[in-house]
Amino acid sequence: MIIGYERGIMLIEDGNKLLLDPSHQSEIGIVTHGHLDHLVKDAYMTPHTLDILGVRLGERRGKPVPYGKRVNVGGFEEVKLLPAGHVFGSAMVSVNGVLYTGDFNTFGGKTCGKAEPQKCETLILETTYGKREYRLPPKDTVEEDIRMWTEMQVEEGPVVFGAYEFGKAQEIIAILNSIRQTPFVPEKIANICDIYTSHGVDIDYRTGDPEGNFTAVVTPAELKKPASGLARKAREEKGNLAYLSGWCAFYPFFRSMDIDAQFPLSDHAGFDELMDFVDKCNPEQVFTVHGSAEEFCESVETELGIDARPLKK
Numbered sequence: 001m002i003i004g005y006e007r008g009i010m011l012i013e014d015g016n017k018l019l020l021d022p023s024h025q026s027e028i029g030i031v032t033h034g035h036l037d038h039l040v041k042d043a044y045m046t047p048h049t050l051d052i053l054g055v056r057l058g059e060r061r062g063k064p065v066p067y068g069k070r071v072n073v074g075g076f077e078e079v080k081l082l083p084a085g086h087v088f089g090s091a092m093v094s095v096n097g098v099l100y101t102g103d104f105n106t107f108g109g110k111t112c113g114k115a116e117p118q119k120c121e122t123l124i125l126e127t128t129y130g131k132r133e134y135r136l137p138p139k140d141t142v143e144e145d146i147r148m149w150t151e152m153q154v155e156e157g158p159v160v161f162g163a164y165e166f167g168k169a170q171e172i173i174a175i176l177n178s179i180r181q182t183p184f185v186p187e188k189i190a191n192i193c194d195i196y197t198s199h200g201v202d203i204d205y206r207t208g209d210p211e212g213n214f215t216a217v218v219t220p221a222e223l224k225k226p227a228s229g230l231a232r233k234a235r236e237e238k239g240n241l242a243y244l245s246g247w248c249a250f251y252p253f254f255r256s257m258d259i260d261a262q263f264p265l266s267d268h269a270g271f272d273e274l275m276d277f278v279d280k281c282n283p284e285q286v287f288t289v290h291g292s293a294e295e296f297c298e299s300v301e302t303e304l305g306i307d308a309r310p311l312k313k
């Protein structure tokens, strides 16, 4: 099999061609998840991702493939999508001995499954946190910190979290629900939450004008100075604002986001999880994409003795 990059991760075998996360509309493409840098129409994707595409791109156009079902894409007969644990509907792609993780997380989430290692010959791995120093705390510890902080602060005033509108926002809603909070959200986030609930994911949220000591989840843009919407209301009432991102483990966002707290809630695997995942998949070769692709290959070669190289765009 030939593996390269040509407006997407390209697999070629026996005259057949397949594109993973293509950068353009493609009949032979597979979209791994519904973040905007991955969404294109007409490709294969999980039914969850297809519904997300409908809301985010305004037209539900693509081919739904449930997790675990074998399908033929572009002449490749054994294509299978597996949970990636990154966001609702996110998928890894397994095809003819190749496993492509897409964006993935072995901790998984409250609103999606989790990525499980699969034995494969070739592993194509997303390496957002591929540098040795990018070690993330365990997800349940982060969630516990968020719960404790929220319960304390909401006694004093409104508590607002800034989180990316698809994936992170729904995770924090689920965490808040676990301490009997039903957060207010803007329409933009509610529209995406509605897809979760239509697929049976149990999250409680509401829209409208809050009073008293409320909790809310807004987009990072609303959080930033000058705060808008629910974040502004919380600010005016001397509430507490927090930002959620995996990068909070490594960088301070207090000034740039104008926040009172930050929590490293990540939807990607950290360095330790990446290494462990490669070890368990035990491939003959590794290709890396995104983030610290070069640095991670060095770690794989020296520590695991597996041939690894970044996939060149």
Ligand SMILES: [Zn+2]
Pocket: 033, 035, 086, 103
């Ligand atoms: Zn993503």
